[in-house]
Structure formats: C-alpha cells, structure tokens
Amino acid sequence: MKQSIGAKPLAFPTPAWVVGTYDMNGKPNAMTVAWAGICCSNPPCISVSLRKATYSYAGIVENKAFTVSIPSEVFVREADYFGIASRKDENKFECASLTPVRSELVPAPYVGEFPVVLECKLLHSLEVGLHTMFVGEIMDIKAEEYVLDENGNPDIERIKPVIYGTGNKSYYSIGRNLGKAFYIGKMS
Amino acid sequence: MKQSIGAKPLAFPTPAWVVGTYDMNGKPNAMTVAWAGICCSNPPCISVSLRKATYSYAGIVENKAFTVSIPSEVFVREADYFGIASRKDENKFECASLTPVRSELVPAPYVGEFPVVLECKLLHSLEVGLHTMFVGEIMDIKAEEYVLDENGNPDIERIKPVIYGTGNKSYYSIGRNLGKAFYIGKMS
Numbered sequence: 001m002k003q004s005i006g007a008k009p010l011a012f013p014t015p016a017w018v019v020g021t022y023d024m025n026g027k028p029n030a031m032t033v034a035w036a037g038i039c040c041s042n043p044p045c046i047s048v049s050l051r052k053a054t055y056s057y058a059g060i061v062e063n064k065a066f067t068v069s070i071p072s073e074v075f076v077r078e079a080d081y082f083g084i085a086s087r088k089d090e091n092k093f094e095c096a097s098l099t100p101v102r103s104e105l106v107p108a109p110y111v112g113e114f115p116v117v118l119e120c121k122l123l124h125s126l127e128v129g130l131h132t133m134f135v136g137e138i139m140d141i142k143a144e145e146y147v148l149d150e151n152g153n154p155d156i157e158r159i160k161p162v163i164y165g166t167g168n169k170s171y172y173s174i175g176r177n178l179g180k181a182f183y184i185g186k187m188s
Numbered sequence: 189m190k191q192s193i194g195a196k197p198l199a200f201p202t203p204a205w206v207v208g209t210y211d212m213n214g215k216p217n218a219m220t221v222a223w224a225g226i227c228c229s230n231p232p233c234i235s236v237s238l239r240k241a242t243y244s245y246a247g248i249v250e251n252k253a254f255t256v257s258i259p260s261e262v263f264v265r266e267a268d269y270f271g272i273a274s275r276k277d278e279n280k281f282e283c284a285s286l287t288p289v290r291s292e293l294v295p296a297p298y299v300g301e302f303p304v305v306l307e308c309k310l311l312h313s314l315e316v317g318l319h320t321m322f323v324g325e326i327m328d329i330k331a332e333e334y335v336l337d338e339n340g341n342p343d344i345e346r347i348k349p350v351i352y353g354t355g356n357k358s359y360y361s362i363g364r365n366l367g368k369a370f371y372i373g374k375m376s
Contacts, residue, residue: 002305002330003340009232010329010342011306012258012349013201013362014225037202037225038354039237040316044197047235047321049227070200076366080373095375117190118199126314128228128323133235135316141198142190149356152191154198156353156360161200163351163362164369165344166226168337171372172344173363174201174351178264181204181357185268187283 009035009166016079016162016171019048020067020100020109020117021059028100028109030069030092031056032083034164035131044138046118049131055086060134064122065106068136069114072147072160073173079162080171105139115144115159197223197354204350204359206270207236208255208288208297209247216288216297218280219244220271222352223319224256232326234306237319243274248322252310253294256324257302260335260348261361267350268359293327303332303347 014034021029035049046068050057060066071079078096085092093100099112103119110117120136147158156174163172178184202222209217223237234256238245248254259267266284273280281288287300291307298305308324335346344362351360366372 002332005329005331005340007232007326007328009226009229011226011234012344012347013203013351015201035226038197038199038223039321040319041197042318044195045316046199073366077373080369081375084370084373124314126312128233130230131228133227138195140195141193143193144190154355156200156355159200163201167342167344169369171366171369173366175361175363178261178359178361181268181352181359182272185265185272187269
C-alpha cells in the first residue's frame with residue numbers, strides 16, 4: 001500500500017559530482033552537486049542545477065563553461081567538503097588539499113586527483129525555480145589509466161563513484177553487478 | 189596520468205528510472221531512462237531526456253505529464269525490459285506482469301509494484317540534440333510503507349534502487365554507507 005509523502009525533491013540514486021569553475025578573477029572554485037545528470041547522447045550533454053546564490057553560478061555564467069569531476073569513494077570527505085564550504089574568500093582546493101587543473105578545452109578547472117572529469121561548454125540555461133539548470137556539451141572526458149578497462153573505456157567498478165542518497169542525506173558506494181543492460185530484460 | 193577518451197555521454201552514477209505515460213488512446217506505456225535527474229528543490233522538479241522517436245515522447249507532449257517509477261533491485265529485469273521493448277503495439281505492462289496504476293494527480297500511469305513513484309506535471313521542454321529534456325514538477329511522491337523509515341521518509345537502503353553504469357552498460361545495486369552528507373566533510 002503506497003502512502004503519499006508530499007511534493008519533495010527525492011529520487012534514488014542521485015550523483016555526487018564536483019562542478020569546477022573560475023570566478024571573474026580567475027580563482028578556481030568547486031562545488032558538489034546532486035541535482036545533475038546526462039541529458040543528451042548527441043551532442044553528449046550533461047546538466048547541473050545550481051542556486052543563483054552560489055559562487056559557482058556566477059562562474060558558469062561568466063565563462064560559459066564548467067567541468068564535472070567525478071570522485072571515487074576514497075574522496076567522499078573532500079566531495080562533501082566541496083558541498084559544505086561556501087565562503088567566497090575561502091580557497092576550497094587548498095583547504096581540501098586537492099589540485100585545480102586548468103582544462104585546455106574550456107575555461108574551467110577540474111579536480112586533478114579525481115579519476116574522471118568532463119570538460120563542458122555551456123549550451124543552455126533554464127530557470128526552473130530556486131535552481132537554474134545549466135546544460136553543458138561534453139567536449140572531452142579525461143580519465144586516469146587505472147580506471148580504464150582493456151578497451152580503454154572507463155569502468156564503473158574501477159572508478160568506485162559516490163552515490164548521494166536523498167532522504168537520509170548519506171553517501172553510498174556502488175554495490176554488486178546486477179546484470180547487463182539491454183540483455184537481462186529480454187523476454188522470450 | 190589522465191587520458192583523453194573523447195566526447196561521450198558517460199558519467200557515474202546514472203539512474204535507471206521508468207517513465208510512465210499514456211498514449212493518445214489512453215494506453216499505458218513505460219520506458220526506462222538513465223538520462224535523468226533532480227533539477228530543482230523548489231518547486232521540486234525532475235528532468236528526463238527522451239528521443240523524439242520514442243513512443244513515450246509523444247505521450248508526454250500529449251498529456252503534459254509523466255510519472256517516474258523507481259525500481260528496486262528485485263525488478264532489475266523488468267526495468268531492463270522497459271528499456272529494450274519498443275514495439276508500439278506491445279503492451280509492455282502486461283508482458284512484464286506489472287500493473288499500470290492511474291495517478292490521481294496527473295494523466296499518467298505508474299508502476300504499481302515499484303516502491304517509489306513520482307507524479308509529475310510537465311513544466312518545460314528543452315531541445316538539446318538527439319534528446320529532448322522534459323522538466324516535470326513533482327506534484328507528489330508515493331512510497332510503499334516498507335521503504336519508509338521511522339520518520340516516514342523513504343530510505344534508500346530499504347528501496348534498494350538500481351544504478352545504471354554507463355561504459356560497461358551494466359546495472360548495480362547500492363553498496364555500503366560512506367557517511368553523512370554535510371557532515372563528514374567538515375574540516376576544522
């Protein structure tokens with residue numbers, strides 16, 4: 001029996017991704033988002049939603065670019081820190097002992113230590129409400145060799161990404177393989 | 189050392205959610221999506237991206253509504269089936285032995301057996317490329333009692349949602365709790 005629990009921003013799973021931007025002085029900034037997802041295959045695009053009040057919002061509007069750095073579970077504390085810290089005069093990268101690396105493709109920095117990063121050019125902005133949705137075209141993905149499989153593709157089991165659980169507001173690792181997509185659902 | 193792996197629609201994690209719609213004849217349809225995510229807290233909104241070629245696309249445009257049904261891992265085969273099947277004359281719910289339940293709030297059906305469902309009113313459509321992004325306002329969430337915690341909130345550990353892994357195109361369960369958000373990253 002289903003119960004109504006009201007109109008809330010809850011869904012399972014959501015990601016924990018770090019959006020990288022430069023401010024108007026060229027200072028690197030990073031902010032963790034969970035309101036985000038792939039939104040198109042061709043051109044490959046990703047969307048991230050930010051409140052106007054955030055420092056990163058202005059960085060995206062200013063540079064028309066952002067990066068998405070995907071933490072592995074060993075960086076869950078740093079990812080959480082990037083979601084908590086908000087002081088505009090704080091150097092978040094330095095406080096987290098992480099390295100801002102300037103993308104060669106777009107005017108935005110990514111987290112050097114994270115295993116997978118997406119370099120994005122702003123394509124669309126959509127005012128939804130409290131949050132503005134930014135759609136970025138993925139210009140390239142950079143990945144550490146140790147997360148690539150034998151075919152050179154990033155392997156989620158080597159990346160060990162972080163899942164954000166809405167509701168109890170906790171982070172999770174990925175668990176066991178449940179089967180191949182476009183295969184296990186074939187019904188005869 | 190990071191390697192360039194090109195411009196691809198890859199990110200980790202992505203969800204496996206079933207979008208429910210009615211067609212112009214009132215027939216229930218369901219389709220699994222991974223290009224999706226929460227995109228606003230207030231009003232609570234979720235976005236799902238579909239190709240124009242899908243049957244569900246027309247259903248959303250026609251009814252200006254959709255549902256998002258969140259499978260638990262015991263339904264991973266059914267979720268995969270909803271992503272594979274595409275014949276317009278096939279009754280997907282019947283083939284999957286699942287029940288289309290008419291939402292009382294929006295003209296769209298949800299999957300009765302799945303533990304959490306979101307009922308959404310279409311707010312925005314954005315043409316991104318191959319995919320169109322639909323932003324829906326979450327009018328209500330319905331959840332089975334067995335996934336609610338002692339405070340009445342959906343608990344990801346009881347829901348046991350499905351994660352879609354881009355790259356190797358496999359499904360995963362959620363793993364272990366890595367810590368509380370807005371807490372473990374506090375640096376002194």
